[in-house]
Amino acid sequence: MLGKARVLINGCTLPVLIHSHSYVHKNGDLTEEFGGESWLPQTRQVGCSSGYQMHNGICYKAFTTPKNFHDASSACATDGGTLAMPKDASTNTFLLSLKNAVDESGFFWFGLVDHHQEGGWEWVDGTPIGSFNAWEPGEPNNAGDEDCAEYFPTAWNDAQCSEADRKFICQKIPTGCPGGYVYHQPSRLCYKAFNEKTTYSGAVAKCSADGGTLAIPRSPIINKFLIYLKNAVDTTAWFRFGLTDHHHQEGDWIWDDYVALGNFSSWGPEDNCAEYFPGSHSTKDTWNDGPCASADRKFICQVYPLGCPPGYQQHGHNCYKANNDKKSYDNAAATCRADGGSLAMPRDKATHEFLVTLKNQADRSAWFWLGFNDQSQEGEWHYVDGTRLGSFQPWYPNEPNNHGGNEDCGVMIQDEENNEWNDHGCSTELKFICQISLQGHVVRLTFLDFDLENSEFDLEFDHVTVVDGSIDKQLGKFSGTNLPPAVTSSGRTMEVIFTTDQSVTERGFKAQYRAVALEMLEN
Template sequence: MEVLGLRNLVFEAPCPQDNRIVLSSGKTYTVPEGNSTYGGAQEECRRQGGIVAIPRNEEEQQNLAFLKNCVSRDAQFWLGIRKTAGDWRDDRGTALGSFTSWASGEPNDGLNCAHIVYGNKVGERRDKWADANCLLVFRYVCEIQDACRNGYKIHNNICYKAFNMEMTFLDASSTCRTEGGTLAMPKDAGTDDFLVSLKKDVAERGRFWFGLADRRQEGVWEWVDGTPLEGYSAWGPGEPNNNNDEDCVLYYDGKTWNDEKCSSAKKFICELKLPACHNGYQIHNNICYKAFNMQMTFLDASWTCRTEGGTLAMPKDAGTDDFLISLKKDVAERGRFWFGLADRRQEGVWEWVDGTPLEGYSAWGPGEPNNDKDEDCVLYYDGKTWNDDKCSSAKKFICEVKLPAPMIDNCQVGYKLLARTCIRLYFREVGHKDARKICEREGARLAMPKTEELDQALRNLVQKEGHNVEFWIGLRNKGSFLLRMESRRARWPQMDSSDESVRKVWLRSHWLSHVG
């Protein structure tokens, strides 16, 4: 695959064979087969986890024009913007920024969609933008934002990163775990080739640990996930040879595998698995959604979503709204579906089920909401507009479930497992009440050292990493407490939690479900 991020030279690059380019920003442009209306293009790009492409700067504009012209200079291609209430917005509902590339006099026809003009067009309109009827049939480019965190690159739905620092095998393993993953495991030729290309970007002939060892039993090679080495391997000539007790595996200077002493300091490669949705759910902007083909009241539907680990869906922007409409259409073309909006607490004050107010985006149908016969809950009507309805009515519904954060030893990334409790020090100064609220919003609570084991673990942690500052904890009595360091020993002096002038940093914990 060619990685194209050039400005003035982009048109001199060879066309990619797979109709796909990766931009310097991490976005991927890819061209699906066939023509479609704008709505059809949206649905296909969502299926791929992206949106219809819309350039945000000149580099992206040149790359988009280059890719579409590689596919066909004779075709029109949709742009990923649509006019809503007079404003041009992308498929996620984000307003068009300062960069545009409209042809002279465009947009000029009062139409609600836009396309990029033929690549073989003579004159200044070539590869520029123009408005168009959304029901026309054009080619299109999907824009997929890199799902991996900064510095990682994706391959087969797993994120990888080559680190240009040298560590022992165990220290490298620990570093990958703090990243939320493991040392990389090249279990097939495609992944192996991908990792070799990653390491070459860091050091042309560097030696890099990956996640294979025979530390538990000599000659029995296991991946760091505990599975045995089977099938594919890429040992160098005469390897593995166990020279001087070599029990861990690295990439040698080229691309072959070599066993090495685990205590040697080498560069390394980590892998992170992307979180996935439950069966039947589909992902959009890192939230999983599912349309249910069963009818329930609003409250029963809400309860069902809670048992799924989420809530009724909340379409707070145009992109999410369109995505949910496509989901419900897959279940029932003109069915009515509850989502998570209601004014049950105060008439006319619409709130999402997470307690936030309805602000900005909405898609009410004509004359809605009208509160006919005490209609306090909101659904998608037969098409795509919103309508208030009686909460006791039985309708289909859509749930949303947020993807879980990556876990390490059953703890979220950034936490440490101490005395069967996930703990993290936070170095932000707030009062005790604010600290407690912040913990609760994350499904956690201020740390409570109710056992000697946890008490000692907290003291040791603060002595080691606390940098001589004080931390709120959550002891259950009339006062609140600070963990204070004095003469290299930790103690718990009582403080008045009502004194908000006392600004300290806090310690918070997330207790595992099996802890009493």
């Protein structure tokens, strides 16, 4: 009878040695010897929770309990989301049907404000309103400090945020965020404002326990979203975020991911640890340098979501999505950038074949834009990241031919079998494939010592199997005395399985694993 021992490894957000294992036989029994600190994976569910309905990859729910705008925001945050953001006509129509099913004549808050500048309407994720709106004629009119948006009952209206008789609609993006965290699509990170007080080091420890860091508002959009989140929890409290100068020279401010502050900041008037001024302060929502040891500050954490964003599928260290909307090359590229990525760049046969499968699932007969062009110089084909095409170039026979003198953009065509490349006019509206890189860390397992029974016959006796937990793929199966090569997962989980027939006792094996930042891996 075979005995098995399993260890599930979860990549954290810091590239440090986490844990080591040694498996040995003692008196005929399989035991484990552990070294270092155990780091257990968190369970993260993807999909709409009870009462929510999905539209275009986002989950929505209309709530009937009347609240003011702040309390409605707080209720959505507690549920792991934000107030709903109808950024396009399709979503707006869906939200109207959702609210009308609950209360056709009711007024409902949604996530649009002009808190920061009168008339400068922004979504609660920090992004500007954009070209679509559905304002009631004559609105918004700011008739008495009206800075929050509502359905009135079918068109949009600006209202006083303190109005306490409004119902509301929440949205949640179904990603692999830990419980209580809210996914922020522009930054592709999960955030949570904690309603508890601690020191800077205590806040760092709390965030680290969730596999993250203190939040890093590196851009105005992220900064505005964190202000929204913290105010949904407590408008009168100080909230820490991940910026200090206490590890460095005074005034040399460094983010908690060890990157310099950069050009964006939002300091108030004058300590060593950054925090938001509370909403009751005259300089509310700006930054302050406060005392790191003070235990009366709340805090905001950020973590990477597990896996790909909604609608995307993982291949290697990237996520891909075939879009059925038809757009020009430039507009398709802009759509991908809005998702935090680019048009897809298939650099090898395996990726190309994956994209063929993806496009065929969407539309087998359609042509799809890809991320390469010769717009800068005719015949000089580059990927959209600026690198030249490599040796892998599956052009259709006699392509590229620049037919008509204006075919400068790359496309995957449907040609019965091969789905090869062609050059095409960039203004044509076609479907397209987007690519974004996975964020966070993967697991790299390195064997330090290895001495097992040599399983020569299809590894039927003692052996170690390493499985990629993200895609359920075997990465290696090892036995004998040769030191196996290092193996790297495609995501944040790896499973190590030791199987034995218990007939021979050897020294066993020892391995260590690291959480490695994806940007540190070679392409």
